[in-house]
Amino acid sequence: MASRGVGIVGLGRMGLTLAAGFCRSVGSGRLFAAGRSERSIARLRDTVPDATLVPLTELPNRADVIVLCVRNADLAAVLDELRPQLAGHHIVLTLNNGLPLHLLSEAVPGQVAKLIPSVGNEIGAGATLLMPGPRLTEHATEHLLEMLRGFSHPFLIREQQGRAATDLASCGAALLASVAQSMIAAQSERGATLPIELAEQLVVQSVHAVSQLLEHGSSLDEIVARVAVPGGNTAAAIQASRHDLSAAWRAAFQATADNEASKPIPPILAHSEAE
Ligand SMILES: NC(=O)c1ccc[n+]([C@@H]2O[C@H](COP(=O)([O-])OP(=O)(O)OC[C@H]3O[C@@H](n4cnc5c(N)ncnc54)[C@H](OP(=O)(O)O)[C@@H]3O)[C@@H](O)[C@H]2O)c1
Incomplete structure (x- = not known):
């Protein structure tokens, strides 16, 4: 399988996260990156100094796995630049749930897959979701999973599961952080005499404890059952909030599905959709 490196295209939020992540798993000599603005290139130099910057058209000469971390509007132009250099051995990964893999597969000579990162991947935490494209072999799948294990907990899922899985694995960290914020706001709104900073520290410790307990083998059910004894205050809180929370x-998840469905499939051939 791929003996050369991983190439990251686009050094925005996702590109930097994945550059840091892949750098942990493949090693600095095999992580290549292509950026556009000076600012994004400077950010890479700051945050992932071991990555090797190369021009976009040079990336396929250095890397067998190419990860497209650009926005929809830039996808066609990037693929146009890459395509003359792409060959059958290149695996192209997209981060975009709205781009059907069969379309990407028709646009490049090699295999394709979808990769959904999550916040925390840059420090070796959190999930990644891998969705194989139509021609991704078992061997290539295992190769990708092995690299992802170097900086994340990877899950192999079907493309049809992408939206729901992304809600939980990728949006999940932000959603949980937002839940913590709404708990703090609720105490404040009902006039609790807690300074906001103290309230935040208390919730952060709860989040940290849940994470550690899960890490040490407790299940979500066990954590709920340990705290929410029947007739107690926590049980009353769960009872009061469960209906509205559900x-x-x-x-929330309808909103992610609607938002995704409202966007056109990104054009991946510079002239095809426009004409
Ligand atoms: N799966 C997920 O969890 C998830 C989450 C968020 C986003 N996404 C997807 O991931 C993709 C990237 O999102 P993002 O939030 O990282 O976007 P972003 O922060 O805007 O970063 C995109 C980067 O691509 C760069 N770029 C554009 N054209 C380029 C080119 N020709 N050569 C090199 N670099 C180029 C841009 O450069 P400049 O600095 O010059 O603008 C920018 O730095 C999008 O498709 C988005 O939908 C996925």
Whole structure:
């Protein structure tokens, strides 16, 4: 399988996260990156100094796995530049749930897959989701999973599961942080005499404890059961909030699905969609 490196295209939020992550797993000599603005290149130099910067068109000469971390609007132009250098051995990864893998697969000579990172990957934490494209072999899948294990907990899923899995694995950290914020706000709104900084520290410790307990083998059910004894205050809080929380999450996940469905499939051939 691929003996050369991994190439990251686009050094924005996702590109930098994945550059740091892949650098942990493949080693500095095999992590290549292509940026556009001076600012994004400077950020890479600061945050992942071991990555090797190369021009976009040079990336396929250095890397067998190419990760497209650019926005929809830039995808066609990037693929146009890369395509003359791409060959059958290149595996192209997209981060975009809205781009069907069969379309990407038709646009490049090699295999394709979808990769969904999550915050924390840059420090070796959090999930990654890998969705194989139509021609991704078992061997290539295992090769990708092995690299992802170097900086994340990877899950192999089907493309049809991408939206729901992304809600939980990738949006999840921000959603949980937002839940913590809403707990602090609720105490403040009902006039609790806690300074906001203290309230935040207390919730942060709860989040940290949950994470550690899970890490040490407790399940979510066990954590709930240990604290929420029948007739107690926590049980009363869960009882009071459960109905509204379920409704809120149904609405939240409907919103992600609607938002994704509202966006056109990104054009991946510079002239095809426009004409
Ligand atoms: N799966 C997920 O969890 C997840 C989450 C968020 C986003 N995404 C997807 O990931 C992709 C990237 O999102 P993002 O938030 O990282 O976007 P971003 O922060 O805007 O970064 C995109 C980067 O691509 C660079 N770029 C554009 N054209 C380029 C080219 N020709 N050569 C080199 N670099 C180029 C841009 O350069 P400049 O600095 O010059 O603008 C920018 O730094 C999007 O498709 C987005 O939908 C996925």
